[in-house]
Amino acid sequence: MTVSPATTAPAGPGNGRLVLALQGDRDEQIFGAAFDGGVIGRFLGFLRPYRRRLLAAIAAVLVFTLTQLAIPLIIRYAIDNALVQGATDRAFLELAVVAFGLVISVNAAANFCQLAIVGSTAEQVLFDLRQAMYAHLQRVSLSFMDQTEVGRLMARLQGDVDALQEFLESTISAIGDLVLLLGIIVVLLGLDWQLGLFTLSVVPMLFVVRIVWLPHARRAFVRARQTSSLVNGALAENVNGVxxxxxxxxxxxxxxxxxxxAGDNLRAHLKASKFAQIMVPMVDTLTGAAMAIVIIVGGNLVLRDALDLGVMVAFIFYVQRFFDPIRSLTLQHTMMQRAMVSGRRIFEVLDVPIQIRDKADAIEITDFDGSIEFRNVTFGYLPGQPVLKDISFRIEPGETVALVGPTGSGKTSITALAHRFYDVWEGQVLLGGHDVRDVTQDSLGRQVSMVLQEPFLFTGTVYDNIKYCKADAGYSEVEAAARVVGAHEFITALPGGYDTLLQQRGGNLSIGQRQLISFARAIVADRKILVLDEATASVDSYTEMLIQRALSRLLEGRTGMVIAHRLATVRGADRIIVLQDGRIIETGTHDELMDRGGLYFRLYSMNYSSFDDIPDELIREVLGTGSST
Amino acid sequence: MSTSTAASGVTPTGRSETGGDGEISIHAFRGRPKPDLTILLRIARMALRYRWRMAVAIGATIAAATFQLLVPQFVGAAVDHAQGSLTGGDDDARAALTVAALLLLGSSVMRGLFTMVHNYMGESVGQHLGYELRLLYYEKLQRLSFSFHDRVHAGDLITRGMLDIEGVRKFVDSAFLRLILLILLVGIGTYILLSADLVLGLLALSFVPFVGWRAVIMRFKLGRSWRMLQDRLSVLTTIMSENLEGIRIVRAFVARVHELDKFRRVSDNALALAKQRISIRMRNTSVMTYAYFCAMGLVLWVGGLKIIGGEITVGKLAEFLAFMTILQMPVRHTGMMINGFARASASGARLFEVLDLEPAIRDKPDAPELEIRDGVLRFDDVRFAYQDESGDREVVSGISFEVRPGRTVGIVGPPGSGKSTIAHLIPRFYDVTGGAITIDGQDVRDVTLESLRRAVGVVQQDTFMFTAPIERNVAYGDPWADRDRIAGATESAQLHDYVVSLPLGYETLVGERGISLSGGQRQRLSIARSLLPTPSILVFDDSTAAIDAATEQRIRAALREVTENRATIIISHRLSSLMHADEILFIDGGRIIERGSHDELVAAGGRYRAIYDLQINPEGGPAAEASRRAGEGAGGGEPS
Known part of the structure; x- marks a missing residue:
């Protein structure tokens, strides 16, 4: 037996799966490199549309930093020119105050520009990234989607995008910090290079400390992140399975x-916090040491009149600010690592290849008779393991054909190929005489409508769901469709009629009702070909009757390809194709097949209400030896 | 089963779980918003319960602030000494400079150490609070009844458990303690500065009221936009996850453009809100910084004038300016802090909303354990109604029957007739609104939930697979079961052969990160799972719908031994599943329409008979047709 979910196509690791499966192991490897050229490069691509704004932001950052640097200089100017003992000068003081006023006004303006531009651009880029991923997922092959858990994709669409947000917002302030740091060094050396060198001599100490500290801290941080994801995973599973x-x-x-x-998580976080906090007294001690140097060395220079008092004051102010950027840059490192991982995960989604594309010279289908033809089609999901083997058949316009056969026999694959969800390995699929690969996917889609085994409803009203993507369908059209399939009665009985909001996937409707709504949706879409995967079970006989009636109305005037599970549906079809192990083993009308006394006859007479979950022994028995699934 | 799941109950105390206002479920679960302050105070109260940690954190904060504020004084003294304005000789000045430098170094070290303690203790309180909230939240979700989980998106609950706990935790360790530090800095600073020079002190602090005022305004604006943004993002999440889950429908209807439009509308909306938030934050942050610098300029100006007037020394001015430099970081962080406040109150509100709910279904005080003597299940005029905007809707009314050990009752009826509700009432997934369900004479509402649910096994139509080996999934209800018992249960459920055919056998991982099972295999696993805890009463709620008839027969045969001395209820659409039951109830509209044995019901020619003809006996049945065909030949396969 194959291990396939009830509703999706036969599973198997396609290309997509491999990409994300690898990533699965990497999920835990949170703390990789803090800088990944590839990721940064791709990321810059997303920034390109906003490069003018970013240039403006960088200019604002520079102006902001320069004004920050200028403030102690103005104070120095005031002290040395206006406030020196015995040589005070009011005019210079007023000049200094005016200059100060100007500088802080420019500073405020630059600050606002910098923050606002960076913040809004960061948001914009994140939304762009999310939209790009989402749009890309609308085009990647279904075999990728079949094998990727929705939850994992959602984690990328949300968690990883959010992780980048923190990063983006702090990156520009980090750039500001870096510029400030360099600026301070330059100004210190410029004011008095000797005192400057003395003061900066404490900085290398910080690097030594960091080198010892980092590997230990990193381990603790990794552990903290891992325990967090374990706790959240456990919570999520329990909620889903409550x-x-x-x-x-x-x-x-x-x-x-x-x-x-949760206890592990708590302990790991406390340990990580210890490592993070141990740096605080280090940095503060170094700040204190640098200031002490300024006071002793600078003070003595001032006493000897070798240094202006204002310069010493300016030094003190600079040193006070000097270590702030260093401290925030330490935090940046962790954030960068996290962002790189998230970035990789996002670009991985964007890199999933789109396997099915329109040809350059693809045509729009205009005339369409509604016939379906498979010519020597061979197809599979895994190399070397064909699911369909040299299948040929033709369905005439207006004809209804039932596909019958055990799980894994290839029924779902046939319906998927008719819609070109996948491309065949060999042979051709023709709709209305056109090879599906020669026409545009959009025009192909407009000829075929599909009803899935498990009706899928979206959050929204009943009306929205029946109308679905046909924007111009009004209430009258929707109601007419609902009447055709016999859904009108129960819809009007709902509290809000057609405007009733459906709960999560239509939870407030019965399975049968959801089925009828999905039929109505297919009626509104009004396409020449209807591909229908009949629901297997869970419907009682009354609803069954309703559904059968709706089904025949649905198929009226359309070409129908039905994966049939119910006797009534099978018998109602114009022709029956019996599949086994990727081949057509019988075809004909109900009567013809009954007369032949083959697999169909056996299944039918053994009173199987479903043709799906048939024990292997029975198939072997019917087909004699040799065959297996 | 669907309509019956939307049940609800009102509890005598506390807020009821029911708040359904008919909106889509993301919005449905939101009572009136509580004032922000109440929520923040509540979080603060919770944090203050970690008394000694909090005391150490606050003590360290005071010490750190004090030492930090000593620095400007040493700076001022150093400047004056360097100028030689205080001491007579250069040697004295040099000595004084050294002293000032050492004192400054000392207080920097002390400040660093106390800041470390303050940060660590703050985070420790935050982490402990997060831990506590996480456990409370987890436990609450486990206890809240089905009616709650019917109504609230799982994704929404998971988000609350992840992000909102994080928001509350961060509030404690950053925003809350940072606010205390800021207040201390300003408070102690005010005292020092005002006593040093009244006018300069007032000027130096003149920006504080302005910043406070802007902060309050910002707080309100951010709080509102944060909530709006959260709502939009939730809708965006729903759109994305539905799109991905329904990707086949999207593809089949060529609805890419439609889906992208839908996404873009909400996404653009959310983006606009996000940008608005940023603009509020940034505008206020830069205005606050500007006010701060203006105050600094005033200090420089007036201080300069005072120096010229000979009232103060340059050192004093340097002291004031150094003090202001200390305040620069906190002012810059005000925006972040306010953001933290806004986030915490929004997160706290969402979290407490869940934590404050009382499970609609819980043990009565001093409820005894259920005592199984014979294992007789009785329904006595049972009614059940669920409430919605149109009032009470009764989905089950006047149901009475009895199942004795070893006997089987079958229940059949159209969907929405209330069959599944009946199954859900027995282990109290929902509570009856009238009548009573008793087991050996004990009302199910009077005994402990745990003992009741141990005694009643409900095999559901669809069951949840946990990410764990098959073995652990089967033994989910009885984690200590040994391999033999597990294999026994899977054998009865006709799943054993399949499991051993897998390369990893019972160790094969299923669930989200494991292999996926077909619908029939899941149902068989569900049956095996329910058999392990050996319940006295077994309820099969349409639990064989995806299993083929032959396998089902084999399961039934295997179960016959197991169910020999148990009361069994079989709910099914398939008559062949329940026609051998001792009594069959035909339910429609929540009432028993027909009851009796299979033969009696077929003979009676009612609704049951109609279904019998449809399912088993259409035009004499397929088997009959087959044999007829063998004799005559052609017939008519007309569409139904």
Missing amino acids: RTVQEMNRERVNFDLFEEK
């Missing part, structure tokens, strides 16, 4: 397990 938890009385056991995980 009904089973309560049914099985597992609350206590689960709580104990969770408590253990």
